[in-house]
Amino acid sequence: MSDAIIRLQDVNKWYGQFHVLRHVNLEVAPGERIVICGPSGSGKSTMIRCINRLEEHQQGQIIVDGTELTNDLKQIETIRKDVGMVFQHFNLFPHLTVLQNLTLGPMWVLKKSRAEAEATAMKYLERVRIPDQANKFPGQLSGGQQQRVAIARSLCMHPKIMLFDEPTSALDPEMVKEVLDVMVTLAEESGMTMLCVTHEMGFARKVADRVIFMDRGEIIEQNTPDAFFDSPQNERTKLFLSQILH
Ligand SMILES: Nc1ncnc2c1ncn2[C@@H]1O[C@H](COP(=O)(O)OP(=O)(O)OP(=O)(O)O)[C@@H](O)[C@H]1O
Numbered sequence: 001m002s003d004a005i006i007r008l009q010d011v012n013k014w015y016g017q018f019h020v021l022r023h024v025n026l027e028v029a030p031g032e033r034i035v036i037c038g039p040s041g042s043g044k045s046t047m048i049r050c051i052n053r054l055e056e057h058q059q060g061q062i063i064v065d066g067t068e069l070t071n072d073l074k075q076i077e078t079i080r081k082d083v084g085m086v087f088q089h090f091n092l093f094p095h096l097t098v099l100q101n102l103t104l105g106p107m108w109v110l111k112k113s114r115a116e117a118e119a120t121a122m123k124y125l126e127r128v129r130i131p132d133q134a135n136k137f138p139g140q141l142s143g144g145q146q147q148r149v150a151i152a153r154s155l156c157m158h159p160k161i162m163l164f165d166e167p168t169s170a171l172d173p174e175m176v177k178e179v180l181d182v183m184v185t186l187a188e189e190s191g192m193t194m195l196c197v198t199h200e201m202g203f204a205r206k207v208a209d210r211v212i213f214m215d216r217g218e219i220i221e222q223n224t225p226d227a228f229f230d231s232p233q234n235e236r237t238k239l240f241l242s243q244i245l246h
Contacts (some may be wrong), residue, residue, distance in 0.1 A: 003029065003030065004027040004028055004029060004030075004063075005028055005029065005030040005032075005064070005065055005160065005161065005193050006026070006027070006028040006051060006062075006063070006064055006065075006161065006193070006195075007026070007027050007028075007061070007062070007063040007064075008024050008025060008026040008027075008047075008050075008051075008060065008061070008062050009025060009060050009061040009062075009063075010023050010024075010025060010059070010060040010061070011023070011024040011025075011047075011050065011057045011059065011060035011061070011062060012024075012057065012058060012059035012060055013043075013046060013050065013055065013056075013057045013058055013059075014058060019217055020043045020046050020217050021043050021046060021047055021050070021057065021217050022043075022216070022217040022218045023060075023218065024043075024047060024060070024217075024218070024219055025219070026047075026212070026219065028193060028195065029193075030160075030193055031191050031192070031193055032193055032194075032209050032210065033187050033193075033194045033196075033207050033208050033209050033210075034194065034195045034196070034208060034209065034210050034211075034212060035196050035197075035198060035203070035204040035207075035208040035210075035211045035212070035225075036048070036195060036196065036197045036198075036211075036212045036214060037197070037198070037199055037201075037204070037211065037212070037213055037214070037240070037244075038213050038214035038215050038220075038240065039215060039240060042214045042215050042216060042217065043214055043216075043217040043218075044165075044197045044214050045165050045166075045197060047214070048085075048163045048165060048195055048197060049165075050062055050069075051064060051083060051161075051163060051195070052064075052079055052080060052083040052085055052163060053069055053076050053079050053080070054085070056071070057069075064079060064082070064083065064161070065082055065160060065161075067079075077109075081109060081110070081157055081159070082159055082160045082161060083159055083160070083161045083162075083163060084154030084155065084157055084159035084161070084162045084163065085154065085162075085163045085164075085165065086147070086150050086151055086154055086162070086163070086164045086165070086167045087150070087165050087167075088165055088166040088167065088169050088170045089170055090138070090143075090146040090147050090149065090150040091150065092138040092146060092149060092150060092153070093138070094137065094138050094139055095137070096137075096138075097134065097135050097136060097137055098125070098130075098133050098134050098135070098136055098137075098138065098141070098149050099118060099121055099122075099125075099134040099135060101138070101149060101153055102117075102120075102121035102124065102125070102149070102152055102153050102156050103117035103118055103120075103121050103156070105153065105156060105157050106120055106121075106156050106157065109157070110157065110158075117156070120156050121134070121152070121156055122134065124152035124153075124155045124156055125149075125152050127152065127155065127182075127185075127186075128148035128149070128151055128152045128182045129148065129178075129182065130145055130148055130149070130152075133145060133149070142175060143170065143171045143172060143175050144171055144172075144174075144175030144176070144178045144179050147167060147168070147171065147175075147179045148178070148179060148182055150167075151167075151179075151182060151183070151186070155186075159192070160192070160193060161192070161193040161194075161195070162186075162192055162193070162194045162195075163194075163195050163196075164183070164194065164195070164196040164197065164198065165197050166197050166198060166199075167179060167183070167196070167198065168180060168198065168200060169198075169199075176200070180200060180202075180203050183196070183203065183207070184203065184206055184207055187207040188207065194207075196208075199244055201229065201244070201245065204225050204228075204229075205225045205226070205229065208225050209224070210222055210223065210224060210225075211223060211224070211225050211228040211229070213228070213232075213234070213236075213237045213240065215236050215240070220234050220236055220237060221233060221234045221236075221237045229241065229245075
C-alpha cells in the first residue's frame with residue numbers, strides 16, 4: 001500500500017524483559033477505519049500509543065503521514081496535532097469548563113483567537129450532541145457526556161487520524177450507546193482515519209473496514225468484519241471470540 005497514512009514495519013518494543021510488541025507490521029490507508037481487539041495485555045494500547053509517540057518503539061519503523069517517528073521534539077508536537085486520541089478515562093481538566101477544555105489546544109497550540117476557538121468548540125459540541133453543556137464543569141456531566149467532550153476536544157485540533165483506546169469501557173452500560181452513536185456518526189461522516197481498540201463488536205461490524213486481532217504482542221489475524229466474525233481462521237481468534245461473544 002504505497003499511500004498508507006500509517007505504516008508500521010517490523011515494530012518491536014520491550015518493557016524491560018517483556019517483549020510487548022513483536023514484529024508488528026501494519027499499513028493503514030487514509031480514511032480507513034480499523035478496530036483492534038484481543039485479550040487483556042496483548043499490546044493493543046501500546047501499539048496505538050506508539051503511533052502518537054506516547055510510547056516509544058525500540059526496533060522497526062513507524063511512519064505517520066510520510067514522516068518516520070523519531071525523538072525529535074518538534075516532530076512529536078506535529079504528530080500530536082495530527083493524531084488525536086481518546087482514552088478510556090476522559091482526561092478532562094476538572095477545574096476548566098467544557099468550553100475551556102475545548103479551546104485550550106486550539107488557542108495555545110494552534111494559536112487561534114479565542115473567538116475562533118470558541119466557534120470551533122461549539123461546532124464540535126453540536127456534533128457530539130451536547131452544545132448545552134458548554135459552561136458546565138466535567139464533574140457536573142455524566143461519564144458518557146464527558147467522553148463526548150473528550151471526543152470533541154480531539155476534533156477541535158482537526159486531526160488527520162483519531163485513535164480510540166477503549167473509549168467506552170469505563171462507562172456505565174446505559175452510556176455506552178450514546179458514545180458509540182457519536183463515534184459511528186464521526187466514522188460515517190468525517191472520512192477520518194480511525195483506529196479503535198474496543199470489544200464493542202456491534203460497532204466493529206457497523207463501521208470498521210478491517211478488524212485486527214492481537215495476541216501476545218502480535219497481529220494474529222485481520223479481515224473485514226463479516227469475514228473476521230463469521231469465519232475466523234486462527235484458533236486463538238476463535239477462542240477469543242467465543243469468550244467475548246458468549
Ligand atoms: N509502562 C509499562 N511498563 C511495564 N509494562 C507495561 C507498561 N504498560 C503496559 N505494560 C504491560 O504490557 C502489556 C501490554 O499492555 P497493553 O496495555 O498494551 O495491553 P492491552 O492489550 O491494551 O490490554 P488491555 O486490554 O488490558 O488494556 C501488559 O502486560 C502490561 O502489563
